[in-house]
Amino acid sequence: MTAQQVVRAVVAVPAVDRAPRAIGNLLRAADLPLEVEAVCSGDGIGLVLADGPHAGTVATLREAGVRFLACANTLSGRGLTADDLAEGVGVVPAAVWHLVRRQHEGWSFLPL
Amino acid sequence: MTAQQVVRAVVAVPAVDRAPRAIGNLLRAADLPLEVEAVCSGDGIGLVLADGPHAGTVATLREAGVRFLACANTLSGRGLTADDLAEGVGVVPAAVWHLVRRQHEGWSFLPL
Amino acid sequence: MTAQQVVRAVVAVPAVDRAPRAIGNLLRAADLPLEVEAVCSGDGIGLVLADGPHAGTVATLREAGVRFLACANTLSGRGLTADDLAEGVGVVPAAVWHLVRRQHEGWSFLPL
Numbered sequence: 001m002t003a004q005q006v007v008r009a010v011v012a013v014p015a016v017d018r019a020p021r022a023i024g025n026l027l028r029a030a031d032l033p034l035e036v037e038a039v040c041s042g043d044g045i046g047l048v049l050a051d052g053p054h055a056g057t058v059a060t061l062r063e064a065g066v067r068f069l070a071c072a073n074t075l076s077g078r079g080l081t082a083d084d085l086a087e088g089v090g091v092v093p094a095a096v097w098h099l100v101r102r103q104h105e106g107w108s109f110l111p112l
Numbered sequence: 113m114t115a116q117q118v119v120r121a122v123v124a125v126p127a128v129d130r131a132p133r134a135i136g137n138l139l140r141a142a143d144l145p146l147e148v149e150a151v152c153s154g155d156g157i158g159l160v161l162a163d164g165p166h167a168g169t170v171a172t173l174r175e176a177g178v179r180f181l182a183c184a185n186t187l188s189g190r191g192l193t194a195d196d197l198a199e200g201v202g203v204v205p206a207a208v209w210h211l212v213r214r215q216h217e218g219w220s221f222l223p224l
Numbered sequence: 225m226t227a228q229q230v231v232r233a234v235v236a237v238p239a240v241d242r243a244p245r246a247i248g249n250l251l252r253a254a255d256l257p258l259e260v261e262a263v264c265s266g267d268g269i270g271l272v273l274a275d276g277p278h279a280g281t282v283a284t285l286r287e288a289g290v291r292f293l294a295c296a297n298t299l300s301g302r303g304l305t306a307d308d309l310a311e312g313v314g315v316v317p318a319a320v321w322h323l324v325r326r327q328h329e330g331w332s333f334l335p336l
Contacts, residue, residue, distance in 0.1 A: 009212045022208050025185050029206030032213070073249050094253030096246050096334060100233045101256070103332035108215035110208060111223055111335055121324045134320050137297050141318030144325070220327035222320060223335055 006033045010102040012095065012111040013044035019112050020047070020057045026110070027064055037102070041071035041095035045078065048089045055086050062088055071095035118145045122214040124207065124223040125156035131224050132159070132169045138222070139176055149214070153183035153207035157190065160201045167198050174200055183207035230257045234326040236319065236335040237268035243336050244271070244281045250334070251288055261326070265295035265319035269302065272313045279310050286312055295319035 009026070013019045023038060038061075040048050047054050048068050058068055068089045075081060075091070082091050092098040103109050121138070125131045135150060150173075152160050159166050160180050170180055180201045187193060187203070194203050204210040215221050231254070237243045247262060262285075264272050271278050272292050282292055292313045299305060299315070306315050316322040327333050 007212060007216045025206045026208040026212065029185075029209035030212075031209075032216075034212075073253075094249045096250040097253035097255075100231060100250065100254075100258075100332040100334055104231045104256075108212040109221060109333060110212055119324060119328045137318045138320040138324065141297075141321035142324075143321075144328075146324075220324040221333060222324055 006035055008035045008102070008105075008107040009037070009110055010099055010107045011036060011038045012099055012109070013038050013040045013047060014042045014112070015044050016047045016054065019044065020054065020061070022110075022112050023061055023066060027061075027066070036066045037069055037107075038066055039069045039071065039092065039095045039098055041074045045070055045074045045080070048086050049080075049084055050086045051084075052086070058086050058089070069095075069098065071098075118147055120147045120214070120217075120219040121149070121222050122211055122219045123148060123150045124211055124221070125150050125152045125159060126154045126224070127156050128159045128166065131156065132166065132173070134222075134224050135173055135178060139173075139178070148178045149181055149219075150178055151181045151183065151204065151207045151210055153186045157182055157186045157192070160198050161192075161196055162198045163196075164198070170198050170201070181207075181210065183210075230259055232259045232326070232329075232331040233261070233334050234323055234331045235260060235262045236323055236333070237262050237264045237271060238266045238336070239268050240271045240278060243268065244278065244285070246334075246336050247285055247290060251285075251290070260290045261293055261331075262290055263293045263295065263316065263319045263322055265298045269294055269298045269304070272310050273304075273308055274310045275308075276310070282310050282313070293319075293322065295322075 048070050069092045072091050072093050160182050181204045184203050184205050272294050293316045296315050296317050
C-alpha cells in the first residue's frame with residue numbers, strides 16, 4: 001500500500017507512567033522494520049533525567065534502537081540543561097514542532 | 113488534494129466515556145466515504161466486552177460500518193480472552209503498533 | 225523527503241490550559257513555513273468565546289496567522305451559537321471529522 005519500507009513513529013511522552021511499557025509493546029509487536037523516536041516534554045522529562053529512576057529503562061530501550069529526545073522548552077522552564085539528561089538523549093527546540101515536522105515527513109504519531 | 117477516494121480513520125479508544133458519542137459524531141459529519149476502525153485498549157476494553165453495558169451501542173456502530181478491535185496486550189493483562197468480547201470484535205496484538213501501522217498506510221488518526 | 229513546501233498542522237484543543245503556550249511554542253520553533261488551525265471543542269471552546277478571558281490571546285495568535293475553529297457539536301450542546309465566538313473564529317460541523325479530514329489532506333495532527 002506504500003512504497004516506504006521502514007515504518008517510522010514519533011512518540012509523544014508527556015508523562016512517565018505508561019511510556020516504558022507502551023514503547024516496549026510497540027517494539028515487540030512490530031512486524032515491519034520500525035524506527036522510533038520518543039519525545040519527552042512536561043512531566044515526561046522525568047523519563048530521561050540522568051539521576052532519575054528510569055535510567056535503566058531508557059538504556060535498555062536505547063539499546064533496542066529507540067532515540068530519546070527532550071524538549072528544550074521543558075528543560076528551560078524547569079531550570080534544567082542538557083547536562084541533566086541521561087547518556088545519549090538528544091534535545092529538540094520544541095516537542096510540539098518536532099511532532100508536527102516528523103508527521104510532515106511521513107512518520108506515524110503515537111501520543112502516550 | 114489527494115488521489116485517495118476513501119477517508120480511513122483509526123480511532124484510539126483508551127476509555128469508554130467519550131467514545132460512543134465521538135464516533136457517532138464522526139460518522140454523522142463525514143461528507144466523504146469514511147472507513148473507521150476503533151481500537152480499544154486499557155479501560156477502553158470495557159466498550160467491547162460481551163457482557164458489558166455498551167453491547168447495544170457497539171452493535172449499532174458496527175451496523176453503521178465501524179470495525180471494533182481489542183488490544184491483545186490489554187486482554188491478557190486483565191485475564192480476558194477473545195471469548196469475552198462482543199460479537200464481531202476483532203483482536204490486534206498491540207493497539208500501539210496497529211495505530212502506527214495504519215498511519216503508515218495512510219489512515220488518519222483520532223485519539224479519544 | 226517530501227515535495228510539500230508548507231507544513232500544515234491541525235491542532236486539537238479539548239481544554240484551554242495548555243493551548244495558548246503550546247501554540248506559541250509551535251509558531252516560535254517552526255523553521256519551515258507553517259499553517260496552523262486550532263480546532264476548539266469540549267472545554268476548549270472557552271478559548272474562543274467573545275466574552276472569555278482569552279480573547280486577547282486569541283487575537284494575538286490570529287495576527288500570527290493561526291486560524292481558530294469551533295466545533296458546532298460543542299456549541300449546540302452548550303446552548304451557544306456563532307454569535308458567542310470571538311471575532312474571526314470559524315465553525316466546523318464536528319471537530320472529530322475536521323481532524324480526520326485534514327490528516328487525509330496531508331496535514332500533521334497535534335493534540336493538546
